[in-house]
Amino acid sequence: MKNRKRLMENAIHGIFLVLGLITVGCVLLITVYLVISGIPAIRKIGVLKFLFGKKWASTAAQPQYGILPFILTSIYGTAGAIVLGVPVGFLTAVYLSKIAPPKVKTVIETAVSLLAGIPSVVYGLVGMMVLVPGIRTLFHIPDGASLFAAIIVLAIMILPSIIKVSLTALEAVPKEYEDASLALGATPVETYFRVSVPAAKSGIAAAVVLGVGRAIGEAMAIMMVAGNAPNMPKVFQSVRFLTTAVASEMSYAADGSIQKQALFSIALVLFLFIMLINAVLNFFLKHSKE
């Protein structure tokens, strides 16, 4: 009887292990595939020419494959989204966890969850129909599809993850800390910003990094509002991100052509960026546990 029980236990452990390995297997498969299909074009074009070339003209008679505009656009776009999105998201989280009355909190939290559930193509569509013409009339420029429009869409898209993760971190701060601060004569607001927030800082940092990850990987929504011309980034210029560079040309690139291989190389660069962000995220999460 005891033996049978143990056998059962072992079998179930085995099944769980296999299920766990599926995820690991997928990550490995994707990594290996990206590296294998991304390297040839970089070799043919040359690392420096590929990463720091300023001109992308993949179907021209004399094709040029420089992805510096895409890299810079992705960095600027993500940074802009963080600059706009983090203050709003962070302060919302402080409000929700410390100040908001329960009813208000429920309403706002539901709204945030809904925002997280909206598909990115819907963000893109609304951006295309409302935001792009809005920017055009507001700033008196010929066309509203620009880096700026993409930044605004991204800032809204990263709000839910920033709010939710910071909220969890703030709510995990022991009540005794705050009570002690209040007992010493600090006002509630002083307590929130001098005691609660510093105590939750690594969790908040993780929220920011998560936001960065979400922003840099987004493709569909920004493809519809950014204009997609491969220009060097400027606020009101039509730009192309790393993600949209892959997505917009992939469907027409002929198999085996250097254009298709270069698109895989762009994906590889994007993948490396995201790995880097994940490493930073892990660092902060580990820090918060200690």
Next chain:
Amino acid sequence: MKKFVTLITIVSLMLTAMTGCGKTVSGSVSTDGSTSMEKVIGALGEAFEENNSGVTFTYNPTGSGSGITAVAEGRCDIGLSSRNLKDEEKAQGLTETILALDGIAIIVNPDNPVNDLDLETIGRIYRGEITNWKDIGGNDLEIVLIGREAGSGTRDGFESITDTEDVCKYRQELTSTGDVITTVAGNPAAIGYASLASVKETVKALSVGGIMPTEETVKDGSYVVQRPFVLVTRSNTELSEAAQKFFDYITSSEANEIISSAGAVPVN
């Protein structure tokens, strides 16, 4: 009585089987060439496969040039080209059959007072030599050039007809005809191009050199922003049975509806 019914059934089954035999063609049809023709040839191939279950249809999107080379070297049954054959290609023993015409409409916002441009002016606009609508009879607005992504068949067609290959100063490169139309509909300074069949009333199609783009003007050749979809075959070699059947089917009037719904103007 029962036996009689069985006999009738068997006989009728045999007859159906025999008639089936007479019609069924098996084998494969391979096509190779123009990426612009993807939609048209794909829809035709699908319809053909549906009616002829034994036939497999393949299409290899490599570009007009590669498709012509492929058929000349015998690597496929039918080559697909979105331009007419050159004389030296015909001299290699290739025959062209026009399957359909692809009209590209030049579209602007309905609020734009400009109604007509000639081909030369369109080229100069897209090359960035004319940058304001007021220079060509419109309002004082900077022209916003909307185009398609690199590799798109419509872009390829437009640029080759207006002689603007690789030099277009696009403000936006969008990935679908629908996005181009939406964007042009939302910006009074925009100009774009889209396949004729998909133009809606939210945008205004310009006449080119005084000719409005319609199925008729594309068909009679008076509307110039158009190109042919050409089937290329070898003159001295006969097509396989399956390929010949496919060729007959797509050049018959039966296929017209499929060709129009795929966005081109049928000619047969």
